[in-house]
Amino acid sequence: MTNAKIKKEHLKLIFDRLKTSHRIIGPRLEGNVIVLAEIADFRDIPAGYKEQQGRGTYRLFKNSSQIFSFSVGPDSFKRFMSPPVRENFTFKKSKKGISISQNSSQVREIATAFIGMRACDIAALRLLDKVFLEGPVKDAGYDSLRRNSLIVGINCLYPGDNCFCSSMDAGPEIKDGFDIAVTELDDSFLLEIGTVRGREILNGLPIDEVSDKDLSEKVSKIENCKKMIKKSIKVSELPWLIYRNPEHPRWADIAGRCLACGNCTQVCPTCFCNSSYDNLQLSGISKKLPELSGARIRTWDSCFSTNFARVHGGNFRPSRRARYRQWMSHKLAYWIDQFGSPGCVGCGRCITWCPVGIDITQELEALHAR
Ligand code: SF4
Ligand code: SF4
Structure with missing residues (x-):
């Protein structure tokens, strides 16, 4: 350099x-x-x-x-x-078969x-x-x-x-x-x-x-x-501070304040969860119009969305308590196991843009209290 x-x-x-x-x-x-x-x-x-x-x-x-x-x-x-x-790709099904084109x-x-x-x-x-x-x-x-x-x-x-x-x-x-x-x-x-x-x-x-x-x-x-810089997280305590406290009363306390709006995940520079759906054209609905076409669209999603954890048979994270715990645990615990470092870079955006001012540094600190 x-x-x-x-x-x-x-x-x-x-x-x-x-x-x-x-x-x-x-x-x-x-x-x-x-x-x-x-x-x-x-x-x-x-x-x-x-x-x-x-x-x-x-x-x-x-x-x-x-x-x-x-x-x-x-x-x-x-x-x-x-x-x-x-738009990830477009597709077309006609009598000749199915064709897929990558988005230009x-x-x-x-x-x-x-x-x-x-x-x-x-x-x-x-x-x-x-x-x-x-x-x-x-x-x-x-x-x-x-x-x-x-x-x-x-x-x-x-x-x-x-x-x-x-x-x-x-x-x-x-x-x-x-x-x-x-x-x-x-x-x-x-x-x-x-x-x-x-x-x-x-x-x-x-x-x-x-x-x-x-x-x-x-x-x-x-x-x-x-x-x-006024705030900090003690990275040396991670991931165990979270793994030791899956039933800590603070999770319910946060759920009482959290609106599940997903703002924190949208502004977070490392939150990457997304969903996909197919945007279908109506041309395939009758015999006269046998061709079916559409596009696969990918959008940002959030672990705070109601349907994010919906699978066959139900939703395995139905409560805000479970959803906030998942979000923080992914950032500060599971990510360390998967990638060797936390999934948080300390930008503070989730604190600034949370409409009710939930502060990840304070919520983590609160897990110390029994
Ligand atoms: S402080 Fe961490 S969790 Fe919050 S938005 Fe920034 S990177 Fe994401
Ligand atoms: S921005 Fe705040 S209120 Fe909205 S989901 Fe995140 S923690 Fe909950």
């Missing part, structure tokens, strides 16, 4: 360079929320904004001279790599540059890779998007009030998985080049040498950020 430095006013040049060959996804203001969306101009980045995040609250205000003073909003890589609704958007190579991505989101992307790429069957749509994505990360210097990435070893510093990692210093941007593609993007741009002072400024800003 090598370092370079660019003047603040020149960061726009990286954006302009990327624009010639990539669709650019990055942070932008929509309504009163910073989302991830396609951005056409560097000025779309909500420079100087900061949010106040609490349990079930998110408020934006502008008060900083820094460009990347905001933290994470509700969106993550998940929205793009595994979109909320996706899956095979089309879309070069996408993600800019301003945080360490927790890059860590979450690596977890999604395990699910969608490293199992027995690769997810073709995810694979295509992933191979054609370029990642410009930004080291977090101003954590959100619900962040606990440092305790999950997922931030705030980006350590790998990026093409370029940016740190906003007082008067410039420090650039760490992670890949050949990252280096190519910077070729010919007005970059400067990095001094020891720049590197120590980065270290001190990241240390300062770590000190500002």
Whole structure:
């Protein structure tokens, strides 16, 4: 890995360079929320904004001279790599037989540059890779998007009030998985080049040498950020804190507050559960119209949905108590058994976007009480 430095006013040049060959996804203001969306101009980045995040609250205000003073909003890589609704394939049954066509958007190579991505989101992307790429069957749509994505990360210097990435070893510093990692210093941007593609993007741009002072400024800003993180999870207690407590009274207590709305799973960058259904065309309903066609649609689902655990003979998780316990146990216990690390990166989104402010760090802590 090598370092370079660019003047603040020149960061726009990286954006302009990327624009010639990539669709650019990055942070932008929509309504009163910073989302991830396609951005056409560097000025779309909500420079100087900061949010106040609490349990079930998110408020934006502008008060900083820094460009990347905001933290994470509700969106993550998940929205793009595994979109909320996706057509997997179309099918047609006629007298000649059955034919299946892969969705053209899956095979089309879309070069996408993600800019301003945080360490927790890059860590979450690596977890999604395990699910969608490293199992027995690769997810073709995810694979295509992933191979054609370029990642410009930004080291977090101003954590959100619900962040606990440092305790999950997922931030705030980006350590790998990026093409370029940016740190906003007082008067410039420090650039760490992670890949050949990252280096190519910077070729010919007005970059400067990095001094020891720049590197120590980065270290001190990241240390300062770590000190500002208020929440944590003791990973050393996992998975046994959960396995020891399947009947803990706290699960019923949470069920009394949880609305089973599924918001936590929708905003979570690592929740990947989905459902599929066939969207059938009506042309096959009569002898005159014997052809049957349709599409297999995949949508995000949630372990909080009433029907998620419905199988032949009944629903094996009928209560909210069972559903919340499943969600937290999957994140913080089963995932460790399956993949060797928790399925949570400490982004805090499930706390911010839970309408009743249920806080995973507090609920886990409560399992200590007998
Ligand atoms: S469980 Fe909550 S804090 Fe952990 S990754 Fe998901 S949204 Fe972020
Ligand atoms: S924990 Fe909160 S966000 Fe998740 S389902 Fe319950 S009420 Fe909704």
